[in-house]
Amino acid sequence: MATLTRKLLPLVRNALSNQTRLAYAHTGSMRAVRAFTCSASRLQLRNEHGTNAHVLTGKVDRFGGVTVNIGDSDFPSDISEGVFxxxxxxxxxxxxTEGRVAVWLHVPISLSRCAAAASAHGFTYHHAKQDQAILALWLGDGQSRLPGFATHQIGVAGAVVDESNGKVLVVQDKNKTVNAWKFPGGLSDPGENVGTTAVREVFEETGVRSEFKSLLSIRQQHNHPGAFGMSDMYIICRLSPLTHDINFCTQECLRCEWLELTELAKTHATTPITSRLASLLLHGLNQGFDKIDLAMEELPAVYSGRFYQLYHRELPQVLKHKA
Known part of the structure; x- marks a missing residue:
């Protein structure tokens, strides 16, 4: 403990102001050392074998970077900017020395002073969540090769088609200046599959329960005012109804109806994308949905072992078995 105290004491001295140093001298060094030793015992520290360096612990990723979360419970909440x-x-x-190429530093809002300290060492903000900021520093050769943060939002709509009568479920938004017919939908939540989003949004807006069948189309739009100037992906899914009674959300929707696809395809009281999808759905209804569907299949990821969703035109069974 005495050796650890001698190594860590300079950190305290560097962080103290002149006034604090005077108080430290008058109150006795041992009391200050004991107080810091108690705080230091709670730090995420590790002593490298054969060195005198006390460093923050972190998780090393497969790209050679290290991630440090100073919001962990054993990190002292009263650490000063200078000590950190x-x-x-x-x-x-x-x-x-270890050859790490990057550092990701997770800083909770309660320790934002540590972000200021990190900036002095070259860290910059990468992104932020509700209660923490993530800073990054490139340590490798040349220009930074760190990926930027996500720049897109994902909107999903559900085209609920009743194959028995050729009708589709549509709504008119209450908060739009132009009350055009459109498919019910909304933003996908983090970690939510697009099919799940479509089913959830349809039920929340219309009260109709449905099941996911396929992906129909993707619209890409940049500098979107509704996405904080970022890019927007709008995905439309084909759903099949499980119920038909409408009980729409009056806070979001002005109207909600089952409309004939033929009517939706030719009316001017709709959006261009809805009109185009109505024609696509009519083609699928008449010629078979296999002509328009992008079916979903779950496959295992090579690196993580987790499953992902792949959307593509259905393969003939003979080719599917070979794959």
């Missing part, structure tokens, strides 16, 4: 800056300096020196 010195600790980060020693950590960066160790990570460079």
């Amino acid at each position: 800056s010195n600790l980060l300096r020693d950590s960066l020196a160790q990570w460079r």
